[in-house]
Amino acid sequence: MRVVVVTRTLEFVMEVGLQEPVLEIKMKIEQFLGVPVASQTLSVSGWELMDGLDMEDYPIVTEGTKIDLTFKSMIILPPLNHCSKIQILVKFSSRQFNIEVDTTETVRSLKEKIHIIDGTPIKRMSLFYCGIELQEDYRNLTEYGIHEFSEIIVFVKAINRLRDEPPSKRLSLVVQTSSSLLNAASIPVELKDSCTVNDLRQLLLSKKILPIDDYLFIHKQRIMRDNCSLRWHGVENGDPLYVFKGTISRNGY
Known part of the structure; x- marks a missing residue:
């Protein structure tokens, strides 16, 4: 049968079986959305679907039922040595390089380091992480969820679009x-x-x-x-x- 999984910003249809465990459904959601199973809570009309039960244990779940998906916030503890230095990958459209930064650094200071290494003017940089633009220069990198080996995409605002825009491939x-x-x-x-x-x-x-x-x-x-x-x-x-x-x-x- 088909059910509708509903989050705060998203709805999608999922095929589930009557004898399919709740835990397996959460594993499917992790595969599609990247949300860890341990962070997920599934519920119908306020009743939580427990991991140890199957769909047939919940007669309330039928064809077309809306299942609410909420996310528990997970606290990530810092490493014991309190080392705040991390390596991230900075990617342009035609080149990339690794850079070491401090997690307490701001977006602005990251742009300055990229400028020193690559020479790209700071005013022409737009930085993106996981599809989200790092718009606020004063925010720390950790506020955007940036961690060890994160990939930062750099887009260069073109002055002459024909000259600066890389050719399509x-x-x-x-x-x-x-x-x-x-x-x-x-x-x-x-x-x-x-x-x-x-x-x-x-x-x-x-x-x-x-x-x-x-x-x-x-x-x-x-x-x-x-x-x-x-x-x-x-x-x-x-x-x-x-x-x-x-x-x-x-x-x-």
Whole structure:
């Protein structure tokens, strides 16, 4: 049967079996959204679904039932040696390098270090982590969740777009469906990295590879934005993209 999993900002359809344990459902959610099982709480009408039980133990869950998904905040303790130095990867569209920073540093100081190493003017930098722009220069890196080996994407604001914008490159990708959609099919596609997620969606719909419906695309456990390019999302040649039915609710934004 199909149920609708609802978070504060997202709804998506999931296929579950009557004898499927609650724990296995949480594992599926972890695979799609990247949220650890231990951080998840599933409930229906205020009743929590316990890990040790199956769906058939909850007669209230039927076809089309909405299951609420909430996240417990997890406290991460600092290491015993209190070392605050971390290595992060700074990625431009055509180059990348490792840099050591202190977790107490601000976004502004990170931009200054990138400027010293690479020479890119600070005023032309836009930094992104996991699809989120680091807009506030005064905030510490840890406030954005940046940790050891995090990847920071740098976009350079173009003065002359034709001169500064890197040429588009063609990507060979695999779109992976869920078990409830086309029986977990792997769909090879080719398109330019300048194409948006919406372009990808329209390609799959126009070729009738996917049936007409609402879909979400996921890259490296992050929900992709329709109007942003594959390059903006950091998609590389050969990367898998996951697709499943659902829409993003804008109420939480």
